[in-house]
Amino acid sequence: MKSSLPARPPATGHEARKQRADGAEARAHLLLAALRLFAEKGFAKTSTREIAQAAGVNLAAISYYFGDKAGLYKAVFTEPLGKPCDDISRYQPAHLSLREALGGFISGFLQPLKQGELARQFTRLHFREMLEPTGLWAEQIDSNIKPAHAALVEVLCRHLGVTKADDDLQRLAFSITGLAMQMYVSHDVMQAVRPQLIASPKAIDLFADRMLDFAEAMVSVERVRRATLPPLKKNKP
Template structure:
C-alpha cells in the first residue's frame, strides 16, 4: 500500500487555516500591518470567519500567541521535579529556547520581543511569567534560599536569555566562527554547557547568600 498523502491546506478546518495564515502573516509583518481581510483571503474563508471563530482580530491574535506558549508549557512539564539534579533541571528548562526551526511562531515572538504589543505582554504575564517564577524558585531552592531574591530572578532571566540568543544569533555566530557549533546542530552540547554555567552561578549566589 502506498503512503497516504498529507491533507492539503484546504482540507484543514477553517479555524485551523485562519490560525496558520495569521501566524505566518503576523510573523512576517506584525500585528498592525496585517488586515483581517488579508488573513481570511489567505485562509480561503469568508470575511466573517474571524468574528465567528475568535470574536475579533485581537481574539485571533491572542489565540495565535497562545498556541506556542501552550507547546512550551508542555515541553517544560516536570523540569523542576525534586528528584532531578540542578543540572538536569536547568538543561530541561533551557532546551526549548535553544532551537529555532524557522517556524512562523519563532518569527512572531522575535518581532514581539523587539516591539511588544499589549496583547503579547498580557500573554507573557499570564502564561509565561509563572514558568519563570518556577525556574527562579528552583534556582533559589538549590542555592539554599527559601524564596528567590532579585539576584536569583536576574539569574533565571539571564540563563534563558543566553539560550535564546544562541538560537536567534546562530547565523551571525556561524559567520564569525563556523567551527564552534559545527558538530552541535541542535545545540545539545551548548545546552549542557549552559547548564554547567548555571550550576556554577547558583553556587556563587549560594555563597553570597550565606551569613558572614
C-alpha cells in the same frame, strides 16, 4: 415559505472525520498565514481579508474559528510555539537534581527553535508586539512568563538552600533565562556568523547541552559567593 426539503442529517463516520480534518487544516492555515503577516506588518496594518487570502480560506472562517481579528491575533501569539508556563512540569518537581531541572528548563525553552522559520516569525511577532503594543504582551507576562520565572526561582532556592529569594537569586534566574533567550534574539546573527550551530535539531540539542553546562557553572559561582557572605547577608531580601 417553509422549505419542503428534508433536513440534512448530521455527518457520521468518514464524512464527519473528513469535516473535522478539513476544519483543523483551515484553522492551521489561518494561524500560519496570520503569523507571517502579523510579524511583517503588525496587528493594525494587517487586514483579515489578506490573511484569509494568504491562507486560501473563506473570510468567514476567521469569525468561525477565532471570533474576530483580535481573537486570531491572540491565538497566533500564544499557540504555535506554546506558552512558557506549559514547560514548568519539565523542571519544577522537587525530586529532580539541579542538572535535571536546569536541563528541563533549557530544553523546553529551546524546543521551538527546531521548527525553523516558524520560530523566527514568532520571535519577530513578539518584538513587534513590544514596539507596537496591543496589551497582549503585558497579559502574557502576567499569565505565563511570571509563573515560569517563579518556578525557576523556586528550583534555584531549593538547590541553593535559600528560604526566600533575594535580588541576587533573581539575577541568577534572569541570567539563566538570558542564556536561552539569546538563541532567539541572536538567531539571525548566529545564522550569519556560525550557521552550523543552529542548522538542525541535533545542533540545537548540542547547544542546549553546552548551555546546561554554563547554567550549572553560574549556579556554582553563586553557591560559592553565598558561602563567603556573612550569615545575616545571605538571605537579605
